[in-house]
Amino acid sequence: MSRKNKRAPWEEEEEIIWVSKTEMKRDMEALQALGEELVELKPNALAKVPLDEDLLDAIHDAQRFKNEARRRQLQYIGKLMRSIDPEPIQAALDKLRNKHAQVTAKLHKLENTRDELIEKGDAGIEAIVQEHPQADRQRLRQLVRQAKKEKAANKPAKAYREIFQYLKELLLEE
Template sequence: MARKNQKAPWEPEEEIIWVSKTEMKRDMEELQKLGEELVALKPNVLEKFPLSEELYDAIKDAQRFKNEARRRQLQYIGKLMRHQDAEPLQQALDKVRNKHSQATAVLHKLEQLRDRVVEEGDTAIADVLELYPHADRQRLRQLARQAVKEKKAGKPAKAYREIFQIIKELNDEEY
């Protein structure tokens, strides 16, 4: 005879996971912060996100609202996000942020290359030609000499900026 409080061997044991009220509030606040970041995005960037129609409309409304109405709308967006998987939204947001930082890193790299062209001259220009074979060597040498003269004379760095623009255009053509 089997005991009453024993489970039958074929019934799987369910593991109950208890979530504290504080943890639930923390999760809701994170979703609301994610919603705030989505509201801060421009409409053309927002269209690329995997949003439900209801959530998209709520975000568009929040972008129009001010003060208290905006606060309430952000809470509503957080509520809507509880019923939607937030992981794809977070990944898309990270991608948007990363794209900006990648563009900044590329610009820093191009600035360093420009500085090398002005300081080192022909050796750095050879490196530029290695990276961008269709670059105009003569124009770069001329601008590098002109940038050095401008720097010594204390004049505005017109040639210095022009070298950057040429390198940037070469880089944009490449990609």
């Protein structure tokens, strides 16, 4: 008896992943949208994105074109992007988009540190000096005292803002 169409029991079957035409179209449109986002970037931001030579040339061309030529160029960029890995490009774009949020989060953290510093007094100053050895303990102590006096006397918060600026400088030195 011959076993032409039967597999031996020890042979593993390969798993075939079927992708629908709609899903392939959706993926291509996503790549084209990613390309369109690249075209909208300014030159200095575009330089931070890892792109190959052909794709970069196509993006520069699309930035010059208008109307129908631009639409066709965007389709061409989408076609070029199918042959490369979009993950590093997507990661770089996410990083560019999130830059503002990161800066805002750092500023909020500095504000909270300043408030804790004023509340805790010398204990807060010690924590800052432990974290940043280059910090001027005497200057911080003086600013904290002034900020407390200003708050008690309902005066403008000049020392309060100075503490923030000083903490910001300490953070930038790192």
